[in-house]
Amino acid sequence: MSNEDSQLGRVTISPRAIATIAYQAARQSYGVVGLTSKNLMEGITQVIVKDPTHGIEVKYDGQKIAIDIYVIIEYGTRIKSVASSVSNTVKFNVEKALGMPVEKVNVHVRGLRVSDMD
Amino acid sequence: MDLTEEDNPTPQQPSTLQKKPIDGQVFKSLVESSLIWLRTNQQAINILNVFPVPDGDTGTNMVLTMQAACDEITTSPERNIGKLTRMVAHGALMGARGNSGVILSQLWRGFARALDNFETLDAKLLVDALHQGRNTAYKGVVRPVEGTILTVAKDVAAEAELAMSDTQDPYEILERIVNAAEASVIRTPDLLPVLKEAGVVDAGGKGLFVILEGMLRYIKGLPLDVISATVQPLAAMKLENSPDSIEPGQDFEVVVDFHPLQELNIPQFYEDLQNMGTSIQLGEGDGIYRMHIHVPADKLYAPIEYTQSYGVVTKAAIENLRAQMEQIEHERHSSLQLTPVEPGQIATVVVAPGPGIARVFASLGVSAIVEGGQTMNPSTQEILNAFDHLPTDQVFILPNNKNIILAAQSAAQLTVKHVTVIPSHSVPQGMAAMLRLVPSGNPEQVAAEMNSVLNDVETGEITTATRSVEIDGVHVKEGQLISLLNGKLVGASNNLKSATLRLLKEANADNFELITLFYGSGVSRLEVDAIADAIRKKFPHQEIEVQDGGQPHYQFIISLE
Numbered sequence: 001m002s003n004e005d006s007q008l009g010r011v012t013i014s015p016r017a018i019a020t021i022a023y024q025a026a027r028q029s030y031g032v033v034g035l036t037s038k039n040l041m042e043g044i045t046q047v048i049v050k051d052p053t054h055g056i057e058v059k060y061d062g063q064k065i066a067i068d069i070y071v072i073i074e075y076g077t078r079i080k081s082v083a084s085s086v087s088n089t090v091k092f093n094v095e096k097a098l099g100m101p102v103e104k105v106n107v108h109v110r111g112l113r114v115s116d117m118d
Numbered sequence: 119m120d121l122t123e124e125d126n127p128t129p130q131q132p133s134t135l136q137k138k139p140i141d142g143q144v145f146k147s148l149v150e151s152s153l154i155w156l157r158t159n160q161q162a163i164n165i166l167n168v169f170p171v172p173d174g175d176t177g178t179n180m181v182l183t184m185q186a187a188c189d190e191i192t193t194s195p196e197r198n199i200g201k202l203t204r205m206v207a208h209g210a211l212m213g214a215r216g217n218s219g220v221i222l223s224q225l226w227r228g229f230a231r232a233l234d235n236f237e238t239l240d241a242k243l244l245v246d247a248l249h250q251g252r253n254t255a256y257k258g259v260v261r262p263v264e265g266t267i268l269t270v271a272k273d274v275a276a277e278a279e280l281a282m283s284d285t286q287d288p289y290e291i292l293e294r295i296v297n298a299a300e301a302s303v304i305r306t307p308d309l310l311p312v313l314k315e316a317g318v319v320d321a322g323g324k325g326l327f328v329i330l331e332g333m334l335r336y337i338k339g340l341p342l343d344v345i346s347a348t349v350q351p352l353a354a355m356k357l358e359n360s361p362d363s364i365e366p367g368q369d370f371e372v373v374v375d376f377h378p379l380q381e382l383n384i385p386q387f388y389e390d391l392q393n394m395g396t397s398i399q400l401g402e403g404d405g406i407y408r409m410h411i412h413v414p415a416d417k418l419y420a421p422i423e424y425t426q427s428y429g430v431v432t433k434a435a436i437e438n439l440r441a442q443m444e445q446i447e448h449e450r451h452s453s454l455q456l457t458p459v460e461p462g463q464i465a466t467v468v469v470a471p472g473p474g475i476a477r478v479f480a481s482l483g484v485s486a487i488v489e490g491g492q493t494m495n496p497s498t499q500e501i502l503n504a505f506d507h508l509p510t511d512q513v514f515i516l517p518n519n520k521n522i523i524l525a526a527q528s529a530a531q532l533t534v535k536h537v538t539v540i541p542s543h544s545v546p547q548g549m550a551a552m553l554r555l556v557p558s559g560n561p562e563q564v565a566a567e568m569n570s571v572l573n574d575v576e577t578g579e580i581t582t583a584t585r586s587v588e589i590d591g592v593h594v595k596e597g598q599l600i601s602l603l604n605g606k607l608v609g610a611s612n613n614l615k616s617a618t619l620r621l622l623k624e625a626n627a628d629n630f631e632l633i634t635l636f637y638g639s640g641v642s643r644l645e646v647d648a649i650a651d652a653i654r655k656k657f658p659h660q661e662i663e664v665q666d667g668g669q670p671h672y673q674f675i676i677s678l679e
Contacts, residue, residue: 030217030259074258076227078214080498084524085217099590101606115257116231 019053025093031082034072036110064103075114083107140239142202148333153184154342155332166321176321179216186213203230218322228254241286248275265310267322273302296334299327368412371437372421378429457483463557465508467515472669482552501529513537518548538565544577546677578621578676636667636675
């Protein structure tokens with residue numbers, strides 16, 4: 001994925017690099033207790049191989065960046081508020097690091113973790 | 119909401135209260151005091167925002183969360199502390215807004231769990247409950263960031279445990295933890311570099327401290343509705359009035375800019391002003407101070423004379439609030455003609471950030487309007503209510519802000535009606551889409567048509583930076599006006615005119631036909647007209663339209679088509 005042409009040559013940033021930034025930001029978001037794969041089979045392989053972009057999908061159409069995040073949220077939090085914080089945090093961090101606008105951050109809540117029952 | 123109309127609990131004598139066991143009703147007063155004190159300090163917390171544009175204000179989010187908690191208990195006669203705190207926790211959970219609101223709701227959840235089935239709160243239980251609150255809050259995150267509200271909650275729990283070895287009095291423990299919370303808040307910039315960079319303490323941590331301090335102030339019989347003497351950065355002062363913020367009898371607003379010739383004794387300054395009026399604010403920037411106060415008619419000149427005793431007054435402005443408010447009320451209730459819709463037709467719901475923008479949308483044929491915008495995202499519930507009141511099953515919603523699209527989508531899933539979200543990112547996009555609405559058309563075709571024009575219009579915005587930052591290679595200083603083109607930062611300027619011209623230049627305004635300026639509530643018509651003239655000179659071939667948008671925070675929302 002290209003960012004800009006400098007006088008010396010092109011700077012390219014891979015979707016995977018962006019995914020790593022998004023992953024770190026999502027992991028630090030309050031209420032997110034885990035990231036998970038889009039589908040089950042992939043999940044099993046990724047439990048074995050520790051992947052720094054697990055649960056993140058980055059799409060780039062030449063102009064705009066769209067990020068999909070698959071998360072597990074802590075039971076007992078207000079899911080809507082947590083999800084919107086995640087998308088804000090991820091967008092802010094990716095934009096800050098890249099200097100490129102992020103068009104969309106879709107948060108998919110894949111499950112809840114129950115630590116305490118009320 | 120108006121503070122004076124709150125059932126502001128009259129603080130009891132400290133001596134009698136300190137002997138009282140803390141049952142549900144005593145605790146209710148403590149929680150209500152927290153809310154009042156938090157609301158008093160709301161703006162002071164909001165200005166600690168680290169994000170450069172005004173969004174998701176922490177103070178406001180925490181107030182809304184605590185408000186929801188208090189709403190649960192306000193009429194409850196419950197004496198059992200366990201049952202009462204459970205209601206508080208439930209309310210906080212349901213009303214949690216923003217990151218800090220969610221964490222606050224988790225603190226309450228843990229706190230309530232520890233008190234389950236107990237009648238009254240003693241020292242040991244208090245310590246236990248603070249610990250459980252902390253533990254529950256920490257469970258909500260994989261990698262906790264220190265230097266936040268979590269750290270303050272942790273330090274509070276630790277101090278409570280220490281205090282147990284000195285005292286068995288829960289009130290004394292409360293005093294100890296308030297001090298610990300304050301110290302912890304002051305340490306947050308040392309733990310979190312982004313705070314140090316921005317020169318602020320953590321807003322959420324500060325909010326938690328204020329909540330605890332509110333309880334202590336109530337016990338000590340200190341006032342809860344008087345802001346503590348603080349000086350804000352000039353650019354962060356929010357001087358817009360709403361009908362709710364005006365106290366009966368305080369009919370005039372006085373704003374004075376002055377250069378102090380002597381060191382300003384801030385607490386004394388506040389105390390003297392409190393004898394004259396209410397809604398006192400003090401701001402400072404580059405050595406110039408700005409004082410804001412609401413006073414009754416007979417004390418109209420007192421604040422100006424008083425300020426003169428401190429230094430040179432450079433500017434003074436007096437405004438009649440009654441007249442101003444009557445006009446606002448009048449505008450709000452008049453001329454908002456929503457389009458009635460028949461069963462089977464397509465009804466449109468829009469989210470509008472200001473009264474003027476709502477009027478324009480009304481004239482374009484919308485059927486319902488939900489108030490909301492950059493800082494006040496409407497809740498899913500508010501959007502659902504709008505859907506339910508329409509007599510048709512086909513509903514389109516235009517969020518007009520990318521942060522609201524999510525709420526619109528979840529509302530769409532929660533209703534039995536057939537709702538289509540037209541994902542407009544801005545007011546201009548929403549207006550462009552509205553022009554394509556055919557209420558009796560085939561919903562799928564109309565939606566496709568509306569979606570297709572979203573990107574035909576460019577959106578410009580001018581707002582004030584709430585802190586210094588560098589994004590996309592643009593350096594921004596706190597208080598400067600920033601120009602955003604389709605959400606991307608394209609420039610920073612010191613005055614509104616150059617910020618606007620800069621934006622239009624970046625947007626290649628020569629290529630468009632029509633430029634519409636929606637001016638915000640903080641800009642005067644006079645200033646707007648001058649800027650419109652400058653634009654006409656620079657872009658002679660374009661048609662320029664000026665509309666009163668009335669939106670907060672954004673001086674201009676500009677549509678280019």
